[in-house]
Amino acid sequence: MSVYLLRRLIQAVGVVFAMSLIVFIGVFAIGDPVEILISPDADQIERERAIRALGLDLPLWEQYLIFLGKALQGDLGRSFVFNEPALQLILQRMPATLELAIAATLGAIVIGLPLGLYAGLRPHSLGSKAIMAGSILGFSLPTFWVGLMLIMVFAVQLGWLPSTGRGDTVEILGMRWSFLTADGLAHLVMPALNLALFKISLVIRLTRAGVRETMLMDYVKFARAKGLSPFRVTFVHVFKNILIPVVTVTGLEFGSTIAFSVVTESIFAWPGMGKLIIDSINVLDRPVIVAYLMIIVLMFITINLIVDLTYSVLDPRVRLEGK
Amino acid sequence: MADAPTPAAPQGAPTLEVRNLRTHFFTRAGVVKAVDDVSFTVGRGKVLGLVGESGSGKSVTGFSVMGLVDPPGRVVSGQILFKGQDLAKLSDEEMRKLRGNRIAMIFQDPMMTLNPVLRVDTQMIETVLAHEKVPEEEARRRARDALGMVGIPSPEERLKSYPHQFSGGMRQRVAIAIALLHRPDLIVADEPTTALDVTIQGQILAEVQKLAATTGTSLIWITHDLSVVAGLADDIAVMYAGKIVEHGDVGEVLDKPLHPYTHGLIGSVPSRNRRGEPLRQIPGMTPSLLSLAPGCAFRARCPRAAADCVEMPELHPWRPDRLARCHHPHLENVEQVA
Numbered sequence: 001m002s003v004y005l006l007r008r009l010i011q012a013v014g015v016v017f018a019m020s021l022i023v024f025i026g027v028f029a030i031g032d033p034v035e036i037l038i039s040p041d042a043d044q045i046e047r048e049r050a051i052r053a054l055g056l057d058l059p060l061w062e063q064y065l066i067f068l069g070k071a072l073q074g075d076l077g078r079s080f081v082f083n084e085p086a087l088q089l090i091l092q093r094m095p096a097t098l099e100l101a102i103a104a105t106l107g108a109i110v111i112g113l114p115l116g117l118y119a120g121l122r123p124h125s126l127g128s129k130a131i132m133a134g135s136i137l138g139f140s141l142p143t144f145w146v147g148l149m150l151i152m153v154f155a156v157q158l159g160w161l162p163s164t165g166r167g168d169t170v171e172i173l174g175m176r177w178s179f180l181t182a183d184g185l186a187h188l189v190m191p192a193l194n195l196a197l198f199k200i201s202l203v204i205r206l207t208r209a210g211v212r213e214t215m216l217m218d219y220v221k222f223a224r225a226k227g228l229s230p231f232r233v234t235f236v237h238v239f240k241n242i243l244i245p246v247v248t249v250t251g252l253e254f255g256s257t258i259a260f261s262v263v264t265e266s267i268f269a270w271p272g273m274g275k276l277i278i279d280s281i282n283v284l285d286r287p288v289i290v291a292y293l294m295i296i297v298l299m300f301i302t303i304n305l306i307v308d309l310t311y312s313v314l315d316p317r318v319r320l321e322g323k
Numbered sequence: 324m325a326d327a328p329t330p331a332a333p334q335g336a337p338t339l340e341v342r343n344l345r346t347h348f349f350t351r352a353g354v355v356k357a358v359d360d361v362s363f364t365v366g367r368g369k370v371l372g373l374v375g376e377s378g379s380g381k382s383v384t385g386f387s388v389m390g391l392v393d394p395p396g397r398v399v400s401g402q403i404l405f406k407g408q409d410l411a412k413l414s415d416e417e418m419r420k421l422r423g424n425r426i427a428m429i430f431q432d433p434m435m436t437l438n439p440v441l442r443v444d445t446q447m448i449e450t451v452l453a454h455e456k457v458p459e460e461e462a463r464r465r466a467r468d469a470l471g472m473v474g475i476p477s478p479e480e481r482l483k484s485y486p487h488q489f490s491g492g493m494r495q496r497v498a499i500a501i502a503l504l505h506r507p508d509l510i511v512a513d514e515p516t517t518a519l520d521v522t523i524q525g526q527i528l529a530e531v532q533k534l535a536a537t538t539g540t541s542l543i544w545i546t547h548d549l550s551v552v553a554g555l556a557d558d559i560a561v562m563y564a565g566k567i568v569e570h571g572d573v574g575e576v577l578d579k580p581l582h583p584y585t586h587g588l589i590g591s592v593p594s595r596n597r598r599g600e601p602l603r604q605i606p607g608m609t610p611s612l613l614s615l616a617p618g619c620a621f622r623a624r625c626p627r628a629a630a631d632c633v634e635m636p637e638l639h640p641w642r643p644d645r646l647a648r649c650h651h652p653h654l655e656n657v658e659q660v661a
Contacts, residue, residue, distance in 0.1 A: 217435065218430055218431075218432060218435035218436050219435060219436055219437055219438040219439070221391060221430070222428075222430055222436040222437070222498070223438065223446075224391060224422070225389055225391060225422055225423060225427070225428040225430075226422070226423035226427075226449070226450040226453060226501060227419050227420065227421070227422040227423030227424050227450070227453045227454055228419075228423070228449060228450070228453050229419065229453065230419075232449065232453075236441070236449075237438050237441070240438075240440045240441065241438070241439070241440055244440075314440065315439075315440060316439070316440060316442075316485040316487065317439060317485070317487045
């Protein structure tokens with residue numbers, strides 16, 4: 001187990017290093033921030049000074065080495081725009097995105113699992129067919145369109161829910177959270193649902209496929225032959241088996257939910273990391289973009305590790321070995 | 324024993340009496356009559372060997388007794404009298420209370436019958452608790468004793484293992500231990516040794532035989548392996564295309580088969596063939612149950628088939644306790660001796 005963790009850690013360092021190089025070069029290739037950041041009216045001397053102050057006069061490899069040296073000390077650079085440490089900027093916005101992503105993932109499980117279970121147990125019923133048809137919509141409708149429609153219906157027409165922002169927040173552990181106030185919750189519902197839609201469909205389909213496959217297994221028939229109640233057969237024997245793929249996929253999806261909440265955050269003006277990165281890309285705020293991508297990489301690595309560990313807990317046949 | 328069904332006396336009723344059982348599968352391609360008018364009796368502490376090729380309906384017969392036929396299949400008609408009580412008429416809940424309790428089942432593939440994500444103790448204790456309100460400690464004790472009884476060493480530790488930590492033979496022992504937890508009156512064993520090594524097969528057979536003898540449990544032993552039946556069963560019923568074609572005492576049937584199909588089956592056992600000669604076999608293959616022509620289902624493969632075989636023969640008692648569904652049985656087999 002510890003050998004396994006150590007190996008994973010070494011791999012992680014390698015991935016982070018490789019990603020930093022790719023990200024740094026990639027961002028360098030996008031465009032020159034000088035054109036955007038420095039007023040066109042500035043004279044040559046001011047321009048030179050600004051470029052030198054931002055460290056943009058150095059060759060790429062030297063910039064990278066400076067970045068790497070500072071990064072090892074926990075400094076991912078200062079934002080060109082806000083003149084604040086990039087890491088701090090991102091971490092400030094992180095609770096909002098985390099909150100949104102967690103709400104969306106929980107929603108996907110709470111809604112998707114029962115629907116998928118139903119569709120799997122009664123595959124030929126009308127309800128199941130409706131659920132499966134709905135899940136196709138959930139897969140294929142673009143997020144931005146659904147978001148706009150949600151706003152149109154629930155905010156504009158019906159006026160039930162607010163359309164933008166986080167609402168009232170409560171500060172816990174130095175971070176601001178929306179879900180603890182009624183107003184904040186009302187603000188959270190629509191963006192979370194919008195972000196969850198794809199995941200709900202995914203969980204429904206995974207669960208249904210898992211149930212249908214597992215129900216045919218001999219061990220389910222054997223469980224029935226033992227005289228267990230249908231409830232226990234379904235919720236212990238079948239459920240524990242379908243949990244394995246569902247946990248894996250929702251776990252991995254959690255990473256992409258955080259990373260790609262950009263669209264939802266933009267539509268609902270949710271002040272999270274996604275909104276920050278879009279704004280930063282617009283003004284080519286290189287340190288923020290690089291820092292953001294580095295954090296996302298770290299997050300993916302962590303989530304993957306957690307998923308693997310959970311997997312070994314759920315499936316006793318999987319043993320984590322050093323090989 | 325295998326006479327035409329007589330009304331069961333309230334006392335001394337056989338453990339199981341199946342009368343005119345029909346289990347059909349309603350598929351899109353048509354109705355598959357997997358079990359078509361099957362009757363047999365299993366006395367208390369007796370072992371019935373149910374023999375046939377794949378698709379002969381022997382497993383479906385077993386599942387019908389267990390009440391575990393899944394759609395599109397269903398028991399269409401007939402009686403399944405378990406100690407005089409008709410199982411075919413019971414509600415799902417009443418059937419559940421009998422299943423695993425008074426009637427248990429052992430499956431063919433031990434690698435597939437235990438849930439891979441649940442520990443053995445979970446799977447055993449839940450079986451105890453499904454039928455009896457006992458403290459968990461008591462249930463665990465019974466589980467441990469049952470494991471010990473089927474010859475699993477250090478049952479206390481093995482209880483905490485997962486199925487994948489057992490070998491195939493050991494898993495089948497666990498499955499048998501689960502079947503024995505409530506000392507059932509009847510165990511339906513669906514080819515439980517087919518997937519095992521020959522040496523393990525022998526051990527399991529000896530174990531089961533011993534247990535059935537000591538607990539008075541009746542057995543329906545479903546198999547395609549005649550050598551297994553020869554050593555284990557009291558009676559034998561040979562199935563072909565959903566019907567019983569021969570039924571009688573195991574020694575009698577195996578020594579002097581009446582039905583040409585039984586004759587062919589026995590002839591195809593490799594150890595009965597002479598060295599150097601090509602192995603004997605039954606030509607052709609089992610007919611599709613979807614497109615079954617009227618008349619004897621075996622006639623296309625039968626060396627003795629004649630014109631009258633287009634009419635389905637009855638299961639006729641050619642000799643006392645010797646039933647065969649054939650117009651031209653191997654009567655010379657019984658006459659030589661008589």
